[in-house]
Amino acid sequence: MLPHSEDVHGTAKRFAELEETVRQMILEGLGVAKYHEAQNESTWHLLRMSEYKAPNADEKWIGYVSHQDTNSLSVVCQHEVDGLEMQTRDGEWILVKPSPTSLIVMVGNALRAWTNGRLHAPFHRVMVRGDVTRYSAILFSVPECMIQAPDELVDEDHPPRFKPYRHDDFVRFCVSEEGARHEDKLKAFCGV
Ligand SMILES: O=C(O)CCC(=O)C(=O)O
Numbered sequence: 223m224l225p226h227s228e229d230v231h232g233t234a235k236r237f238a239e240l241e242e243t244v245r246q247m248i249l250e251g252l253g254v255a256k257y258h259e260a261q262n263e264s265t266w267h268l269l270r271m272s273e274y275k276a277p278n279a280d281e282k283w284i285g286y287v288s289h290q291d292t293n294s295l296s297v298v299c300q301h302e303v304d305g306l307e308m309q310t311r312d313g314e315w316i317l318v319k320p321s322p323t324s325l326i327v328m329v330g331n332a333l334r335a336w337t338n339g340r341l342h343a344p345f346h347r348v349m350v351r352g353d354v355t356r357y358s359a360i361l362f363s364v365p366e367c368m369i370q371a372p373d374e375l376v377d378e379d380h381p382p383r384f385k386p387y388r389h390d391d392f393v394r395f396c397v398s399e400e401g402a403r404h405e406d407k408l409k410a411f412c413g414v
């Protein structure tokens with residue numbers, strides 16, 4: 223059964239508020255909160271609902287292959303069934319187990335680039351096990367402007383890591399043959 227559109231809009235609105243709050247906390251932590259308002263004005267949100275069917279046999283099945291998100295922040299709500307896995311910096315995969323009332327907020331490559339690499343965009347994937355269908359709802363914040371680290375985050379100790387770019391161009395690169403060859407697509411696309 224499809225959810226009511228008022229419920230979807232209400233959920234998207236609350237997820238978007240959370241996204242803005244978390245992004246504000248990140249910017250405050252980095253001493254660049256003055257950019258939050260301008261960022262909001264050039265950010266749009268996309269809500270996606272996914273269904274991952276349980277595999278037939280009892281082997282595990284990859285529902286979504288390992289990737290980094292291209293956008294700024296992603297707010298994930300997985301309904302009852304776990305399956306989201308994240309890779310630690312030393313390459314180990316861990317199953318994300320939020321409490322039933324928690325959401326997961328993940329950093330994507332756009333915020334990694336905008337913070338001049340201060341933030342890590344984790345590789346993640348969805349593994350579907352057992353015999354229960356998994357549902358998730360995800361809100362992506364997508365920047366529409368040029369992605370360029372502010373001067374405050376670039377100095378001698380933190381030389382520029384990425385050339386300024388547009389999100390659309392990066393997405394096109396990610397799905398191209400050339401992009402598919404690289405694991406760290408942001409670095410391959412605009413790494414300095
Ligand atoms: O469904 C999920 O929990 C995550 C899916 C995902 O990583 C994505 O859509 O980028």
Ligand SMILES: [Fe+2]
Nearest residue numbers: 289290291346
């Ligand atoms: Fe993702």
